[in-house]
Amino acid sequence: MNTNYPSIVSLDHESNPRLYETSYNSYSPYTEFTPPTVTSKLEAFDYNYWPGTPTTHNILAIPPPLTTNATIDQMHPSPSTSQTLETLAPHGSSSVYLSQINSTATISATHHHHHIHQHLHPAASSSNDSSNWLPPTEYQTPDTYRHYTYANNSFYDQSQWTTPTPSLPSIKFESPYSPQSYFESSNNLDQPLSDSKAEEEPSSSSYLKCQEQQNWFKSQLTPTPPKNPANGKTRTRDKYRIVYTDRQRYELENEFSVSKYISIPRKAALSSALALSERQIKIWFQNRRAKERKLHKKRQNICSRQLNNSTDADSTSDAGVESPTYYQTYA
DNA sequence: TTGTGTTTTACGACCTCC
DNA sequence: GGAGGTCGTAAAACACAA
Numbered sequence: 330m331n332t333n334y335p336s337i338v339s340l341d342h343e344s345n346p347r348l349y350e351t352s353y354n355s356y357s358p359y360t361e362f363t364p365p366t367v368t369s370k371l372e373a374f375d376y377n378y379w380p381g382t383p384t385t386h387n388i389l390a391i392p393p394p395l396t397t398n399a400t401i402d403q404m405h406p407s408p409s410t411s412q413t414l415e416t417l418a419p420h421g422s423s424s425v426y427l428s429q430i431n432s433t434a435t436i437s438a439t440h441h442h443h444h445i446h447q448h449l450h451p452a453a454s455s456s457n458d459s460s461n462w463l464p465p466t467e468y469q470t471p472d473t474y475r476h477y478t479y480a481n482n483s484f485y486d487q488s489q490w491t492t493p494t495p496s497l498p499s500i501k502f503e504s505p506y507s508p509q510s511y512f513e514s515s516n517n518l519d520q521p522l523s524d525s526k527a528e529e530e531p532s533s534s535s536y537l538k539c540q541e542q543q544n545w546f547k548s549q550l551t552p553t554p555p556k557n558p559a560n561g562k563t564r565t566r567d568k569y570r571i572v573y574t575d576r577q578r579y580e581l582e583n584e585f586s587v588s589k590y591i592s593i594p595r596k597a598a599l600s601s602a603l604a605l606s607e608r609q610i611k612i613w614f615q616n617r618r619a620k621e622r623k624l625h626k627k628r629q630n631i632c633s634r635q636l637n638n639s640t641d642a643d644s645t646s647d648a649g650v651e652s653p654t655y656y657q658t659y660a
Numbered sequence: 661t662t663g664t665g666t667t668t669t670a671c672g673a674c675c676t677c678c
Numbered sequence: 679g680g681a682g683g684t685c686g687t688a689a690a691a692c693a694c695a696a
Contacts, residue, residue, distance in 0.1 A: 569689045570669035578668095590683090611682070612670060619684075620667085667692070676683075 573613075577603045581610070585617050 573581075580603055584591060591599070591614050600607045 570691085572668075572691065609669085613668095615683075616669070619686095622684090661696105663694105663696085665693085665695105667690100669688100669690080671686105671688085673685085674683100675685105677681090678679105 573605070577605060581613055581617070585614065589618055589621070590614065 580599065584595065584599060588595075591610060596607050596610045599605070599610050603610075605613075
């Protein structure tokens with residue numbers, strides 16, 4: 330079976346482009362991990378591909394409306410619009426329907442993940458409120474496509490960008506985060522294509538635009554930097570701490586939901602995938618466990634108060650997070 | 661807008677384990 | 679001794695009521 334999958338690299342078509350962080354905030358609160366409702370899927374189009382290093386990802390993919398020949402993912406059929414939802418699974422990975430992003434969406438990708446998305450709808454005032462969604466006829470076709478061929482359970486990149494359709498207005502991705510000078514030197518996340526593919530790229534405006542988009546996306550992997558990252562210290566007078574992007578938090582939370590203690594290989598993988606140092610990953614997990622303990626303690630206090638239990642001597646236990654055995658005595 | 665409380669990064673002190 | 683754990687805390691970022 331051969332199916333052309335449209336892989337879209339698009340500009341956000343909204344007049345006020347929303348950043349990745351905003352969208353995640355709106356339907357997938359990383360702090361609580363409440364699975365988003367089914368309806369929220371219609372707020373965004375996501376396209377994903379994996380040309381690099383190992384990582385784990387959650388993916389949402391909804392095809393553009395013109396892709397009538399797209400295969401519908403049988404595992405996650407759309408509840409309302411049977412022809413428009415699909416999941417995309419290049420290179421043996423799988424992607425998911427957003428409503429399941431926190432339950433069954435953990436994906437072991439074999440390659441680095443780059444992610445560019447397009448909002449198809451204005452944000453719903455609530456996740457169940459579809460009254461202000463744009464109708465499908467209002468979807469905008471992205472200006473460039475890249476086709477994959479699906480065969481033998483794999484996707485094969487045909488390595489050709491479509492000719493841009495009438496150019497979109499020039500949209501500058503002026504993220505408030507990540508000055509270019511910072512992320513340019515930070516890592517190798519600007520390798521969205523395999524080496525062999527890169528030299529095949531036409532030096533067209535669409536390709537340059539694509540690169541610009543990838544740079545923008547890369548900025549979403551890069552936290553607000555310290556003023557002077559070169560000195561090796563992040564706690565400076567200028568910048569006491571940086572703020573992680575929602576995607577970084579999301580991936581960290583995802584990992585935390587799998588295990589409260591991160592393994593060394595996973596730490597290295599996350600460090601690479603999220604453009605954070607291993608020390609930052611380690612400390613994030615330490616802080617996250619502390620938060621868990623704090624929340625658990627609070628819940629316990631409430632519970633014990635409700636039970637009017639006067640014997641509260643044991644209420645300081647750390648049951649929220651199970652420590653490694655050799656730390657339990659210390660704790 | 662401002663004041664205030666909470667959450668998020670980041671670290672030091674101190675500890676255990678290997 | 680080094681890595682990584684908890685605990686406590688600083689300060690930035692954020693949320694929100696007034």
